[in-house]
Amino acid sequence: MLKMKTKPLFIIGCAVTVTMFLVAGCRSNSASTDKSLQPNVAKVDSNNPTLLKINNQIFSIPSPIQTALLIKKSGYPYNKEMLNSSDNYSKYDTKYKKALNLGIYGADLGYISLYDQTQDALSYLASIEKLATDVGVSDMFNATLVKRFQQNMGKEDSLLSMVSEAFRRSDAYFKDNKQNDISSLVLVGGWIESLYFAVQANNSQKVNAKDVVTRIAEQKISLQNLVKMLQPYNDRPEYAKLSKDLASLADVFDNVEFVYNYIPPTVDVKNKVTSINSTSNVQISPELLKQITDKIVALRNQIAG
Amino acid sequence: MKKIAILFALFFGLMLTAGSATAQCDSIASACAKRNIDPSFISDGQQYRALLVNSDETAEFHVTFYGGTLYRLAACSGMTDGNLIFTIYDSQHNQLFTNSQYQNAPYWDFSVKNTVDCIINAQLNPTTNSGSGCAVVLIGFKQQ
Numbered sequence: 420m421l422k423m424k425t426k427p428l429f430i431i432g433c434a435v436t437v438t439m440f441l442v443a444g445c446r447s448n449s450a451s452t453d454k455s456l457q458p459n460v461a462k463v464d465s466n467n468p469t470l471l472k473i474n475n476q477i478f479s480i481p482s483p484i485q486t487a488l489l490i491k492k493s494g495y496p497y498n499k500e501m502l503n504s505s506d507n508y509s510k511y512d513t514k515y516k517k518a519l520n521l522g523i524y525g526a527d528l529g530y531i532s533l534y535d536q537t538q539d540a541l542s543y544l545a546s547i548e549k550l551a552t553d554v555g556v557s558d559m560f561n562a563t564l565v566k567r568f569q570q571n572m573g574k575e576d577s578l579l580s581m582v583s584e585a586f587r588r589s590d591a592y593f594k595d596n597k598q599n600d601i602s603s604l605v606l607v608g609g610w611i612e613s614l615y616f617a618v619q620a621n622n623s624q625k626v627n628a629k630d631v632v633t634r635i636a637e638q639k640i641s642l643q644n645l646v647k648m649l650q651p652y653n654d655r656p657e658y659a660k661l662s663k664d665l666a667s668l669a670d671v672f673d674n675v676e677f678v679y680n681y682i683p684p685t686v687d688v689k690n691k692v693t694s695i696n697s698t699s700n701v702q703i704s705p706e707l708l709k710q711i712t713d714k715i716v717a718l719r720n721q722i723a724g
Numbered sequence: 725m726k727k728i729a730i731l732f733a734l735f736f737g738l739m740l741t742a743g744s745a746t747a748q749c750d751s752i753a754s755a756c757a758k759r760n761i762d763p764s765f766i767s768d769g770q771q772y773r774a775l776l777v778n779s780d781e782t783a784e785f786h787v788t789f790y791g792g793t794l795y796r797l798a799a800c801s802g803m804t805d806g807n808l809i810f811t812i813y814d815s816q817h818n819q820l821f822t823n824s825q826y827q828n829a830p831y832w833d834f835s836v837k838n839t840v841d842c843i844i845n846a847q848l849n850p851t852t853n854s855g856s857g858c859a860v861v862l863i864g865f866k867q868q
Contacts, residue, residue, distance in 0.1 A: 475774050479787040479863065482768040488867055525769070579766050586769035587757075587862075591750050594771065606770070633839075634790075640841045641788055679840070681818045692833040693821050695789065697814060699838040 478644035480606045483526035483613035484579055486634055487533055493630055495620045497534040502527045503612070503723040505539075508546040510724050514554055515657050518601045519722050521550045522608020525586055530616060532578035540578070544568060554601055556589040600652045607645055607661065608722065614638055615719040618712040635711060636701035639672045664721075668714045676702040749773045749858040756800035756860050760831035765796045765864025772861040776801075779850035783859045784843055791838040796864040798831040799823065801848055801857040805830040808859055810846045835868065 503523050511517045528543045544565055551560040564585055571577040586605070593602035617635045621628050646665050652658040682696040703711075753771050761767070774783035789795055801807040808830075811822040820842065823829045828849055846859045 475776070475781065475783040477772050477774060477783060477785045479768070479770060479772060479785060481788050481790060482766070482865065484766060484769075485790055485793065485865060492867070576764070576766070580763065583767040583769045587767045587771055590769060591753060591771045594773065595750050609769070637788070637790070637839045640786075644786055679815060681814060681816055684820050686821075688826065690833070691826070691829060691831070692794075692835055694835045694837070695820060695840055696837060697820075697840055699791070699840060701839075 476647075478648050480610050480641055480644060480648075482529075482583060483522075483609040483616075484529040484533075484583065486613040486617055487526070487530040489630060489634055490530075490616055490620045491533050493620065493628075495623065495631075497536060498619070498623075499536075499539060501616065501619045502530070502539075502543075505542045505546040507724060508549050511550065513657075514601065515604065516722075516724075517550045517553050518604035519608040519661075521547065521554060522605040522610070523612040523719075523723055524550065525582065525605070526609045526612035526616070529579060529582050532582060533575060535573055535575065537572045540568065540572070541565070551589065555596070555598070556592050559585045559588045559592065600658070603645075603648045603652070607649070607665070610638075610641060610645060611715065611719050611722065614715050618715055621708070622712065632703060632708060633701055635708065636675045636677075636703040639669075639675050639677060639701075642669045642672055664718050668711070668718065671707065671710050671714060674704075674707050678702070749775070749860060752800050752802065752858055753860045753862065755803055756798050756830070757862055759805070760798035760800070761796060761862055761864045765866055768863045768865060770863070772863075774846070774859050775856060776846075776848050776859050777856050779848040779853055781847070783846045783861075785846065785861055787842050787844055787863070789834065789836040789840050789842060790865075791836055791840075792868055793836050793865050794868050795834045795836060796831055797834065797844070798862045798864075799846055800830055800860045800862075801853065807849050807852050807857065808846055809849055810844055810861065813843045813845070815841045815843075 503520065505524070505527075508520070508524075511520050524543055524547045528540060528547060531540045531543060544560070548557070548560045548565070551557055564581065568578065568581060571581065586609075589605065590602050593599060593605075614635065617631050621631050621635065642665065646662060646669055649658055649662045649665070653662050678700045680698045682698065684696055685694045686692075687694075750771075753773065757767070772785050776783060797810070797812075799808045799810040806828040809822070809824045809828055811824070812820045812834075814820055820840075821832065821834070823832060826832070844861060846861060848857045848859065
């Protein structure tokens with residue numbers, strides 16, 4: 420009798436185990452990535468002992484459009500030569516290369532949109548559409564988007580919103596379909612291109628270089644996040660090579676000094692705005708800047724071909 | 725034989741549940757963006773999400789906020805507001821903000837003077853979530 424009663428319990432126990440397995444498995448890949456970085460054990464936050472954390476870390480990479488905005492604001496004129504040629508799309512023959520260059524073209528399109536270059540925008544959008552189709556996100560860059568883009572030419576904010584929203588929806592698609600590796604490559608491509616913009620702008624000496632140099636130096640943490648983001652895929656040779664290149668760049672960035680000073684924030688409750696008043700200052704020597712520039716130019720050109 | 729059939733049924737049932745949880749994350753993110761991200765903010769092009777098993781578990785989002793920028797953060801779980809508690813810490817673990825002080829507001833703006841690296845902790849609201857849920861964080865920005 421006792422044995423009969425334990426059978427349903429056994430089945431329920433199995434079901435619970437399977438449920439836990441599946442729930443853990445369907446977490447965002449970014450979260451699962453860090454299992455390789457840290458031991459898979461629960462840990463208690465020292466500032467909040469009741470808070471249980473289970474390796475649920477997700478890394479954000481700032482939008483490449485933010486650096487493009489800074490470059491334009493700094494007085495850098497439109498420079499098509501700096502972009503990855505829109506004709507290059509046909510050279511990318513693997514999903515890995517297509518995803519990386521989808522990120523690069525996305526940053527390029529953001530940059531072009533800021534300078535209201537209609538014809539260039541349409542040719543980059545066409546190349547993006549081709550790569551997007553090949554990596555499975557054709558719906559996000561379809562004819563409707565191209566039409567809306569054409570209708571909004573000259574409206575900088577609308578164009579940037581459209582590009583960013585299409586990339587956000589692509590990111591969602593990759594995550595829904597357990598292709599976080601592809602999502603990471605698109606982010607890496609966009610990040611590399613935005614840093615490439617910044618070093619090129621700085622080299623041109625036509626801009627308010629101080630803000631651009633600061634932006635370059637501020638990439639230290641984002642780069643560390645990218646390296647962590649790629650870590651779960653390093654068993655594949657091309658990802659391992661990319662991670663190695665980024666880690667080598669991160670070694671150089673380690674010499675950037677970042678001084679942070681906490682100042683309590685102030686809150687405007689009525690308007691739901693908190694002002695983050697803390698100050699930060701980055702120190703980067705000309706020699707270090709040169710090393711970063713050389714490495715990022717080499718890496719970007721190697722990826723863009 | 726019957727037991728094996730039951731186990732298989734449970735397994736595939738749970739597979740479907742897990743799949744729908746992933747799809748649910750996307751629905752939550754779309755609804756969250758519509759409700760809480762004003763069109764004047766440009767998306768950062770990413771969708772941050774994590775499936776939390778219970779309200780004790782925390783998702784940790786590592787974010788860099790650039791100086792001279794106004795950010796909007798929207799945080800959702802489920803199709804109604806107030807289900808996700810989010811707290812922002814700086815790199816020295818000073819608390820910069822928590823929506824729990826403002827009725828678990830689903831969105832908040834941050835005017836950032838100098839670039840800061842932050843960690844956003846997100847937890848399900850224990851009073852509205854008895855089980856697991858998908859935590860979604862969206863970030864929009866505009867120049868100041």
